Amino acid sequence: MPNKVCVLGAGSTKYGKLNEGIIEIALKASIDAIDSAGITPKDIQAGYISNVFGVTDRQVHMAPVIMSNLGVPEVPGLTIESACGSGSIMFREAYANVAAGFYDCILGLGVEKITHTGTIQSTTLFSYCSDFFYEGGNGASFPGLFASIARSYMAKYKASEEDLARVAVKNHENGILNPKAHVRKKITIDDVLKSPVVASPLKLYDCCPFSDGASAIILCSEDFAKKSGRPFIEVIGSGRGASPAAVQGRDDITTIPSTVAAANQAYKMAGITAKDIDFAEVHDCFTIAELIDIEDLGFFKKGAGANAVREGATSRDGEIPINPSGGLKSKGHPIGATGIGQVVEVFEQLTGKAEQRTVRDAEVALTHNFGATGASAAVHIFKRVQ
């Protein structure tokens, strides 16, 4: 059995268009997490960093720079890249190292700085995360890839553009309550339907924004957490999955096999099912992604996601609140940070720091984050520790 692993501290910058450089953003979130855990950098035994496009802000090999600026240059670090899933996949590797007993205390930091490149270059850079020979190289952007998934889903399950729009409306309602969200704006179904087409059938408000931002957590052994005397949460399930890299390689375009595999592993490890989850932060890079996620994670049957959103089951006071933070859609999507940002939200929710967006009586929460169109994914389950 692996050792118990806990999250003792968490911090985030605001997500959005930020003026500071990538290292300043990264350090801000790191310091917030260190303060939140009540530790000093001297307690950190390793730095795990997730980032994708640091090269555009002239910094790769980020871990030594971060650790040096935290005053602990002797602490080893590494950087993990798995496209938009980088954060959760880094979290999994950090988790595995604490669970195996290699480390008692790790800084897990996700960071991205991309808005300075502009929309067209960002669109192009993101397309490099696809199976480029078959997808980006033939003109598909990420909105395009998810739009093709949406067209399949809509044809198979008779879902409508309004059904997609409802996901955006719900996540924006949540994001308004999140002071660190990128797009804090109430929108209507009509606003979504009338927004400019990016890649049909997806429109601007079906798509998450390009965001800068950083999120950090302190991951530690149970002993370390208990000795701190501070509130913490426990990681009770961890799963990883993979799918064919290209959409063309999937037998069914309306499901993401990596999500299903990762969720099954995480549920099995935690000894629970989807019914036991009180809320979830899922990967809603596009509205269609959230509909597919909530089905693949077992919250609803295949094809039932649109109806569940329509009936309010995924709202903050619904049967299974989805993305109380606002999700990628409203909170923002600084891709190297996103998976860790989800853990920050869970930490704040389960330790009573989520203020207005608190999900009442939540004890067990799930995070789900994937890279590209779900070629790689990770699912984690957390519980409140009394």
Next chain:
Amino acid sequence: MELSKTRQQEQDSNPREKFIMAARRHKILSNKCSRCGHLMLVTVYYCEKCFNHKFEINELEGTGKVVTYTIQAVAPEGFEDAGSYAWVVFSVDGTDFNASGFLPGVTSASDLPLGSRVRVLDYHPKHGLTLQKV
């Protein structure tokens, strides 16, 4: 003589180059597993069913049916001059696998109902595997 030289170059090239050269002849190149007969794109190095890596090259007519697609309104770099186009996933005739490519001239969903037939036209240096409606 010139044709056979080109085909010789194709045979000596790596799988992706083979795929590209075949597309320029309107074909989709596939590998047939010498052990179990499974058919897959030429760019896959091991049989997806039995993990054998000995294949017979199998040249397919580059035709198929549209499985799904998008019409890109905001195009990535390299496609700004492509006009209105679709990125298309299509099932390759005579196989159980899909391929995907660039289909110029599509402006609305009514231009391309799911199930429409397409064929490989070329491999464009900027736009990749280029399709046309049949």
